[in-house]
Amino acid sequence: MAKIETALRPMGSTQEDQKASLLTGIHSEQYLKLIMYRQLRLSLALFGVFVIILAGLPLVNYYLPMVATIRIYGFTLSWLVLGVLFYPVTWAVAYIYVKRSLELEHRIAQEVAQSKGR
Secondary structure, three states, rough: OHHHHHOOOOOOHHHHHHHHHHOOOOOOOOHHHHHHHHHHHHHHHHHHHHHOOOHHHHHHHHHHHHHHOOOOOOHHHHHHHHHHHHHHHHHHHHHHHHHHHHHHHHHHHHHHHHOOOO
């Protein structure tokens, strides 16, 4: 976050001037770059969580076959996770992304409004 904000700030001005110039308007190119950068970080973090969950099942099947063959309601644990639990987890990751993305946009919009009020 600091790297992109530093790259977007004009050189040789005070920190308050730099923040005010960064957040000049909600439709400015600098604002859009900042929000895109922060949303990219959020996307990559949640993608990492999703990949860990997705890659975890084959690893459990390979390294812990006795856990993968546990039967729950007539299904092996592997099939239960793949056939039933995978979808709620996917929805949860999507929900978290949307919620945090909207919070992020709102927070940055508040920063813009505060910088205009000075």
